[in-house]
Amino acid sequence: MSTNGHIARDESTFTTKAGLAEMLKGGVIMDVVTPEQARIAEAAGAAAVMALERVPADIRRDGGVARMSDPEMIKGIQEAVSIPVMAKARIGHFAEAQVLEALEVDYIDESEVLTPADTANHIDKWAFKAPFVCGATNLGEALRRIGEGAAMIRSKGEAGTGDIVNAVTHLRKIRSEIRWLTVLGPEELASAAKELQAPLPLVRQVAADGKLPVVLFCAGGIATPADASLVMQLGAEGVFVGSGIFKSSNPEQRARAIVEATTHYADPERVAAASTGLGAAMESIETSKLGAEQLLSPRGW
Amino acid sequence: MSAEASASQRTVSGPPLVGVLALQGDFEAHERMLHAIGVRTRQVRVPADLDGLDALVLPGGESTVMSLGVAREGLAEPLRALAARGLPMFGTCAGMIMLDREHLGILDVVAERNAFGRQLHSFEASFELDGVPGGPVHAIFIRAPWISEYGPGVSVLAAVDGHPVAVRQGRVLALSFHPELTGEERLHRFFLSLAGLLPEPAKED
Numbered sequence: 214m215s216t217n218g219h220i221a222r223d224e225s226t227f228t229t230k231a232g233l234a235e236m237l238k239g240g241v242i243m244d245v246v247t248p249e250q251a252r253i254a255e256a257a258g259a260a261a262v263m264a265l266e267r268v269p270a271d272i273r274r275d276g277g278v279a280r281m282s283d284p285e286m287i288k289g290i291q292e293a294v295s296i297p298v299m300a301k302a303r304i305g306h307f308a309e310a311q312v313l314e315a316l317e318v319d320y321i322d323e324s325e326v327l328t329p330a331d332t333a334n335h336i337d338k339w340a341f342k343a344p345f346v347c348g349a350t351n352l353g354e355a356l357r358r359i360g361e362g363a364a365m366i367r368s369k370g371e372a373g374t375g376d377i378v379n380a381v382t383h384l385r386k387i388r389s390e391i392r393w394l395t396v397l398g399p400e401e402l403a404s405a406a407k408e409l410q411a412p413l414p415l416v417r418q419v420a421a422d423g424k425l426p427v428v429l430f431c432a433g434g435i436a437t438p439a440d441a442s443l444v445m446q447l448g449a450e451g452v453f454v455g456s457g458i459f460k461s462s463n464p465e466q467r468a469r470a471i472v473e474a475t476t477h478y479a480d481p482e483r484v485a486a487a488s489t490g491l492g493a494a495m496e497s498i499e500t501s502k503l504g505a506e507q508l509l510s511p512r513g514w
Numbered sequence: 515m516s517a518e519a520s521a522s523q524r525t526v527s528g529p530p531l532v533g534v535l536a537l538q539g540d541f542e543a544h545e546r547m548l549h550a551i552g553v554r555t556r557q558v559r560v561p562a563d564l565d566g567l568d569a570l571v572l573p574g575g576e577s578t579v580m581s582l583g584v585a586r587e588g589l590a591e592p593l594r595a596l597a598a599r600g601l602p603m604f605g606t607c608a609g610m611i612m613l614d615r616e617h618l619g620i621l622d623v624v625a626e627r628n629a630f631g632r633q634l635h636s637f638e639a640s641f642e643l644d645g646v647p648g649g650p651v652h653a654i655f656i657r658a659p660w661i662s663e664y665g666p667g668v669s670v671l672a673a674v675d676g677h678p679v680a681v682r683q684g685r686v687l688a689l690s691f692h693p694e695l696t697g698e699e700r701l702h703r704f705f706l707s708l709a710g711l712l713p714e715p716a717k718e719d
Contacts, residue, residue, distance in 0.1 A: 220674050222637040229636035232656045232695050236574050236608070239538040258582045260538060260575070295627060296576055297657065319633035319657070342634050476537050476559060476583060 230344030230364035233297065233319065234428035237261055237451055241441070241472050242430070244268050244455040246286075248293035254458070257468035260451065261297040261319070264290040269326045269373030269509070270456035270495065279327040281309040287316055299346070304513060305331025307340070314343040320365070321345050325512035326372045326455075333514060338362025348432065350383045350510055352390035353409035356419070359427055360412040366425060368449070369510040370433020373456050375497030377434045379510055380444055384431050388448045394420040433510065436461070436494045438474030438487040445478035460495035467491050530711040533558040533567040537583030539575020539608060543694040547702045552713040561592045569602040569709045572609030574656070574692050577627065580612055593618055602685040602709030604702075610688035611659055621683050622665030629660040629677065643680055644671040646704050653691035653698075655679075660690055685709055
């Protein structure tokens with residue numbers, strides 16, 4: 214054996230932060246509100262769970278200010294499962310993020326699903342050892358979040374609706390803006406950065422690589438195995454399912470089915486098999502019928 | 515050794531074909547590494563995908579998800595049969611866990627999950643690895659396992675603070691860390707060399 218002595222460790226680098234998102238790829242991250250739900254999610258094949266007090270559909274229904282979850286609830290979920298546990302902080306609420314880091318959650322979601330705490334600034338995510346995932350509706354928003362230190366991006370969609378339309382819109386927007394950058398000349402990238410309101414070095418990097426510098430998941434409205442297949446075929450590298458599982462009539466079976474459809478997203482026969490006999494999907498809301506003040510995805514700057 | 519010899523008798527010419535278990539995790543990163551070295555890859559999701567492989571990679575990811583996927587797809591028995599016939603296998607992180615006694619039982623080791631702690635304790639480090647020349651290997655550990663027990667047929671190639679993080683048993687190699695994420699080609703080359711599959715260095719695409 215070559216190495217018996219103490220080895221210097223460099224903890225919580227950007228590489229380890231972005232690396233955990235690489236490990237989650239091809240997986241399903243499920244919202245859970247109790248340790249029991251977390252165990253069901255893990256047994257059904259969740260790659261991680263998002264611990265929160267209310268799923269987005271209930272936040273939408275109840276109204277009021279939605280905040281970070283009670284630490285006791287988060288700890289209960291951490292003790293219940295061995296997979297990564299994520300939790301949400303309000304946009305700009307760095308003290309909530311500090312609490313979540315002190316709890317050693319594996320990923321912090323600076324989330325538009327909660328009520329924003331700052332109308333101009335997001336959290337300085339470079340100041341944290343814990344990695345952050347942030348939502349985006351377009352490439353500029355994704356690159357601003359990465360510039361602030363986010364190690365993973367999720368397209369926002371419209372949480373708590375069960376309507377996939379905004380998830381598709383946002384994912385397509387991000388992907389098509391990436392393709393647009395790849396065909397620009399080097400002298401055009403500064404202007405593109407200005408148009409996207411994104412940092413130029415990241416714009417250059419995306420133009421060269423043809424992809425985001427971090428993993429891109431899809432969130433907001435996924436309710437069925439076919440929804441998961443759709444967004445994976447549109448270029449998502451994994452999915453978040455919020456209300457879609459535990460607001461359905463048979464959460465355990467639906468969770469397994471969405472996991473299976475995410476793995477076999479390109480095989481319609483497998484997606485068909487996974488879609489069969491699942492019972493009722495979550496009670497859904499057509500996003501286009503929501504008033505502007507009811508939309509969550511415009512939150513974020 | 516005769517089982518290993520028979521498995522290494524490739525009947526198809528051209529670059530070797532390495533399967534990458536693609537139920538979940540960073541399988542595409544492994545494929546990029548293998549393509550850069552000049553071998554072909556195939557994503558493995560169902561037993562039929564295992565036909566005609568020269569080696570198999572079990573990637574990083576979540577081992578609970580992979581275990582459930584292996585059970586759902588009926589992959590456990592075919593994988594054990596291929597291992598018994600000497601198919602070279604390479605597991606990283608969750609892949610190491612999948613190979614251990616408590617999962618597929620292909621490696622005579624016990625891998626302790628999340629042994630280094632939660633994500634806040636994920637880390638990078640550099641160290642020498644037996645059999646890999648060219649100086650220290652730079653390694654990234656993400657909620658990584660270590661080997662807590664191993665049998666007499668297992669060689670420990672590297673350890674961190676006394677805990678084995680790289681082990682070899684015949685033509686099966688397992689690492690707690692992720693060379694596929696750091697662009698460190700030497701570990702994939704080391705595996706292909708153990709497997710007798712390393713393409714000629716002069717190869718150009």
